[in-house]
Amino acid sequence: MSRADTRGRERLWLEELEDYMGMATSAVPYDDQWVFCVVVSDTPFGGITFKDYVLKERVYFHPFGGNNTWPKVAPNFLCFRWGGQVRQVNRVIRSEVVPRLADRWPAITSEESDGPHIVYDLGPDIPIPTISTKGTYATARVRCLLDQLLVQPTLADAGRTSKELSE
Structure with missing residues (x-):
């Protein structure tokens, strides 16, 4: 049975199975130290700001599927920036689609x-x-190694040295 052959509840089940299998079969190793750095803003979304989701709800979200430079596989660490500085780094303790x-x-x-x-x-x-x-484009999403983020003076430097170390 293919997705095109299904409707309603059956299609939903197939989509949920696809999401589950994608996450179950393509997970980043627990000890992977790459950090995905994003900008969070004071723009309201669903009654609170994106920054409040991070600071108060203790969650972050983005479109699923790897489009527009979003990760295809959940990273182990997320880094949040606003006001010209990196403000917060967190381990991802759980993710769901x-x-x-x-x-x-x-x-x-x-x-x-x-x-x-x-x-x-x-x-x-x-x-x-x-x-x-x-040195980082205002809305750019940056990937860097956690140790480089902690020792480099700027996010751009952390991204550059991380890339050099991984080559």
Whole structure:
């Protein structure tokens, strides 16, 4: 049976199985030290700001599927920046793919949450020094190694040295 042959509940089950198998068969090793760094803003979304999801709800989410430079596999660490600095780093303690964000947060409208999203539950904050985002494009998503993030003066430097070390 293919997805094209299904409707309604059967299609939903197949999509959930596909999401589960994708996560179960393509997980990042627990000891992988790559950090996915994103910008969070004060823009309201579903009644609270993106920054409040991170700071108060202790979650982060983005569209699922690896489109537009979003990760295809959940990273072990997320890094959040705003106001010209890296402000917070967290281990991802759990992730799940939801068909719509409104399934988890009813205040988010269907139009805002269209399509599957991956939701990350965040662990405790990892203490970090002051890290400037100078030299990083304002909304760029940056990948770097955790140790480089902690020792380099800027996020751009951490990204560059991480790339050099991985080659």
